[in-house]
Amino acid sequence: MRLPPFFSYIMRRIAISLVVLLGVSAIAFFMAYLLPSDPVTSRYPDITVEQREEMRRQMGLDQPLVVQYARYMESVFRGDFGQSFGTGNSVGEDLARRVPATLELATFGILFGVLVGLPLGIVAAVRRGRLSDHIIRIFNLMAQSIPAFWLGVVLIFFLYFQLRLVPSPIGRLSMMHTAPPGITGFFTIDAVLTGHWDTALAALRQLMLPAFVLGLGVISPIVRITRSAMGEALGEDYITFGRALGLRQRQLVLGDAFRGALVPIVTTFGFIVGNVFAGAAVVETVFAWPGLGRYAVTAITTSDMAPVSTCILLIASSVAIANLVVDVSYALIDPRIRHEYAR
């Protein structure tokens, strides 16, 4: 039986992603290995040379690098990502709690950035060269130049310490609330699903500020690509023809031109996902958000090798998945791309 061409296209994309991930896993492993400090010395600074050699042997650190990597990959495939010295838990356990925290933060941040960025970009493209275009450009420049850590600290200072408008920045939920039963891992959604409305509201209030700071970094690339891609699409003959045929401006801008602009926008979106996960480390640190980024930063500063390489692997996987989604959506957006693979 022949597979539908679109399906085989997706399978091919997945295969490519897997190869990329394998490469990344090697890089992640060696990067952790190359960290300038020795994991044994940094954890037990006062032990003797003999004790240290013994420790190294126990941890397998005396083996050749390739063997260490092979062992590492073997356990990764078993779902065992090693132990974190810092938390004393297995990395898998640590991540099970932290990944949803980061995902929730990133999702809300990206959602905010896209919901603000897309309309602004469209308005700027339609009103190119007019006042609203200039105002959007200035706003965009500001959003782009404000460093996340600075903005985070300033917002906490004014909105929490001075005005008490937001709850204290101590993570995903204030002390008064207990985490809702885990379904999706998103506190906001889980609380809504289980009917804990006050918890949902509390989680949302905690989430607001960090998601805003994270999302602000998303706005400006989205605005820029939307403005230029929409500008180009609006100049296409099919838009002029549509105008001549008396189609509504709304339909032409939001339907026809936007669809034409969607491929470059989605491409940029793929990059943005990677940036957001990187930016999450800063935001999580400022807002004491118990997520992946903060976990990775702590692990790096303490030479905690297993979490470091796992975090790199995870971030790379999320970027690979984002790109996979991007590739597939190209085919969904543009029938020309879809049919090219059908041949």
Next chain:
Amino acid sequence: MTESLLTITDLSIDSLRDGTRRRIVEGFNLSVRAGEIYGLVGESGSGKSISMMASVGLAAQGLDVRSGTVNFGTRRFAASDQKSLRGNLSHGVSLLFQNAKGALNPFITVGKQVERVLRRRRRSDIQGELKELFRVVGLNYADLGRKYPHQVSGGQAQRVAMACALATEPALLIADEPTTALDVTTEREMLRFLASICRQRNMAVVLIAHNLSLVSEYCSSLSILHAGQVVETGNLAPIFAEPLHPYTQGLIAAVPDVDSPRELVPLIGSVWGGSSELDRCRFSHRCPHAMPRCERRIPPAVKRDGREVHCVLYEQEVSA
């Protein structure tokens, strides 16, 4: 003589590209009667498409319409008010582009594209009309309706574009070199078809072309444009029998054979080669008869057997 359907008077357009203002169309006049095929001829860059697009409110970005009035039917518009032109003329005027595939939305099936234009006019039995329109333009809806523009040939795309245009039931169709992208056989088929539709529906067509021989087969009147100025305009027969303007003479001498239409301009130099001053004959840098007087002002229109010519050579005759 029937009433004029579209009259464009004294249209002037500036280009604002690269931060400099440049007059690219100067004092353009045109008058098309209902149901006639009107030729608008000039080399590429002579301003023929720009003038027509601006007169229906579709001037491209970076163009500034300085003056001119457009009369369509009984209504009158200022050409500088592109928005109201566009709003009002989209019901009476349709367009065909040179690149038909580019004129069709690549993300929608061709059937849907025609259908949504039909829906704009809110009528019953849209499906029936849709099939009928496809039949009129010589396509089979069952075969092509579900295809995307990239899956049909150039000629088919132009026919789909025509179906879109006809769906608005226009009184005037502006066909901007609609066959340039097609091969010679398809081109002639297309034009013959256009002419027959025009007769059946009593629809006027402004046929924009750079090829005089092509136009001569289908038009009753024409205007010849050079560097944004109309140089000669009137009925086809006298212009072809005895071209007056040196540019027209050059173009007609360039028509080799009616059966192998191709662009062949023996004229030296380019359209915009001359100085950019306005008040002069803009053909003088290419004209074999040029004299100092030609560069003193825009040659005024001289009427002679059913046409107008803008050239000082004939001004003399009148005054003499």
